[in-house]
Amino acid sequence: MKAQGGFADRTDAGRQLARELETFGYKDPVVLALPRGGVPVAFEVAKTLHAPLDVLMVRKIGAPGHEEYGIGALVDGAAPQVVIDEAMARTVGASRDYIDMQIAKELAEIERRRALYRAGPPLVLKARTVIVVDDGIATGGTVRAALQGLARTEPAQIILAVPLAPADVLPDLQKQCDRVICLSSPYPFRAVGMHYRDFRQTGDEEVIRLLAEAKRWETPDLRNTG
Known part of the structure; x- marks a missing residue:
């Protein structure tokens, strides 16, 4: 299905994406949004599918x-989950101690953001259908890391x-998941925001509000509390 003329805003994009996802009949899915811009899109998907919604935070580990x-x-x-390009790490001189230090730092940042969003413990993903949602993909780097990490769950x-x-970024991503659903691949692409009439920044307050609202249809046994 192709969206014509771009999207009005992230809510519009989410509703169109939800209608497409409905046709596949996924049973008991979990919806994960890449914050912050992916949250309004994923909220509409989760609401339509009556699925639990969570944020999926991906933190880059940089070279020394x-x-x-x-x-x-x-x-x-x-x-x-930690995804490391071992060959690249050796090339830039990233020792195991350095990598462990960066992992600890980024874990702390993830916990800070999770507390800010009041999202609670992460959803349990094992043996579930996981739907990863963002407001668009440019280069695919962040999504690629997310898919690699999720595969290990x-x-x-x-x-x-x-x-x-x-x-041109979709074939590589298709290798890392079971299905890619993309409504539109405009050419020339240039940037995600060019294909939205309203692409204003998604604020923390909106993320907090949408995650709290999504808890209304979430059952209590879906999160890791141990």
């Missing part, structure tokens, strides 16, 4: 002295669902 140069990532979850299947993404 060049933190913007990623050598891996830490993916939030009931059992947080032993879900029944992983579905990547986004309103739009460049056509």
Whole structure:
């Protein structure tokens, strides 16, 4: 299904994505949003599918002295997963001690953000259908790390669902999950925000409000409290 003329805003994108996802009939899915922009989109998906909603925080692990140069990532979850490019780590001189220190730092940041969003313990993902949602994909780097980490949590299947993404990044992502649902691959792509009429920044207050509202349809046994 192709969305014509872009999207009005993230709510509109979420509703269109939800209608597409409904056609697949997934049983008891879990919806994970990449914050912050993915949360309004994922909220509409979770509401339509009557599925629990959580945020999936992915933190980059940078090279020594060049933190913007990623050598891996830490993916939030009931059992947080670390994805490290070992060859790249050796090339940039990242020792095991350095990597462990960065993991501890990023875990603390994930916990700070989870407390800020009042999201509670992460959802249990094992043997569940996990639907990962963002407001769009540009290069795919963050989503790629998220999918690699999620695969280690032993879900029944992983579905990547986004309103739009460049056509050339989708084949690689398709290898890392069971299905990719993408409503539109405009060309030229340029940037995600160019395909929304309203792409104002999603604030922490909106994330907190939507996550709290989604708790209304969540059953109490879905989170890791141990």
